Amino acid sequence: MRSDEEEAFDAFVRNRMPELLRFGHMLTGSADAAADLVQDALERTLNSWSRLRQRDDPEGYVRRTMVNRNVSIWRKRRREYLTDEVPDRVEDADMKVxxxxxQTALSSLPRKQRAVIVLRFAEDLSERQVAEMLGCSVGTVKSQTFKALAKLRDQLPNQEDATWTP
Incomplete structure (x- = not known):
């Protein structure tokens, strides 16, 4: 990789890291998993940076990679793993929720419903774009959105001053 490409990639990462971490946190429900997901996506992006740099939206590639990797990870982890020790949970103080x-209500949703909600409402993608990203039909996106919103409405208190209402 040429030095000008390295500098462009470093600048991209410095400028977009907070938004990518926030997106990853919304997808995974965990600051640690979000950081791992972003790092994995950026590593894959670095391999194709010279080609992606020419495109209008390299961030779209990174976000798509994050969604695809997240889906791959939760497909592999369909089983529960029992342990005799509860792991320590450390919250990232820098992650602003x-x-x-x-966030608690989103974390309680199944992973596919959470991905649909994050992509539809936090990322403002159309149903068709979400379906393409997740590799499913538009009808599946609609039904998953409906089910997820119903669960969120049940879990979230009615607040007059809420910043986001499903």
Whole structure:
């Protein structure tokens, strides 16, 4: 990789890292898993950077890679793993969650429903774009959105000053 490409990639990462981490956190529900997901996506992006740099939206490639990797990971982890020790849970102090109640409710959703909600509402993608990203039909996106919103409405308190309402 040429030095100008390295500098461009470093600048891209420095400028977009907070948004990518927030997106990853919304997808995974965990700051640690989000950091791993972003790192994996950026590593894959680095391999194709010279080609992606010419495109209008390299961030779209990174986000798509994050969604695809997240789907691959949860497909592989369909089983529960029992352990006799509860792991320590450390919260990332730098990760700003605008609404803790919303994050908790999102974390309770099944992974596919969470991905649909994040892509539809946090990333403002159309149903067709979400379907393409997740490799499913538009009808599946609609039904998963409906089910997820119903669960979120049940879990979230009605607040007049809420910043986001499903």
């Amino acid at each position: 605008p609404d803790q109640a919303l």
